Amino acid sequence: MGLLAREIEAQGVTTVGLALVKEVAIAANAPRFLYLHWPFGHALGEPGNIAQQRTVLHDMLSMAAHAPRPGLVIELPYRWRRETYPAVQDWTTPSQAVVSGLSL
């Protein structure tokens, strides 16, 4: 999937990928990746958990707009099945998870 992101970005289109294996995300040398320590088949979270899915999409859109340099892999802080996800209040404000990831 990293190779796919690289080719799309090389065509002039911004890309953001989710990754479930950290080492693979890093080795992919892709423009922007968000890493989640969640099980395969669950990149957006748990079935029916719309708030959780929207949180991950907010993180992806924030990464698209605010990643300052190529090749960043940011680890999102969400623990599997141990988080509550408040509704995203303002989609124009970058997500805290991505902002604090960028400042590391």
Added chain:
Amino acid sequence: MNTLNQQIDPIEHGTLGQAASGDEDPVRTHTGRLKEFFGRRFSNSAVLFGVIPIGTSLGRWISKIIALPQLRKLATGEVPWSPLRKPVSESTVVLLSTGGVHLRSDRPFNLNSDPTFRVIPKDALQTDLAISHQAYDKTDALRDINLVFPIERLRELEVERVIGRLAEEHYGFGLMGSAKHLMPAIKEVARRIRKSGADLALLVPA
């Protein structure tokens, strides 16, 4: 068992299997009981004590063994960089998934190795979709396709004007061990996305 039965398990259509799949759900291309068992073992969503994912460490290890040497060869040189040129709220967004998602009416992916892609229209419903991929536990994704292909969530964001527009065409890939053999399809999809005028591509793994 004839070919058709092998491709689409009738149980998964919801005639019998309410637990895994109702009429509203996408269908699963049947991978055989043994492979489903291993899929659950190795990339499982089941948890110990309610919190620790079982089997994911082995699944991660397997994908590292397969992916890392290939990436070291193919993902070299400078990282491409095309920052977003307009606000997200004015951007056209395209969705890609490597979770084996395709239209139910389309040809299923070969389950263990497929170097092709499928086009999925923006208005595809859960009932229009199927998953053909043998390397992860699809139980939850069949209940909610958004876990591997968040098209419903993106349609909502389009209505809410969080994103500018959803592209007409989205793309599904299946399981493919050889990245080299997948490159022609990758390059074609990248060209199609550029021609479509999309500004932002979101990529979701299996």
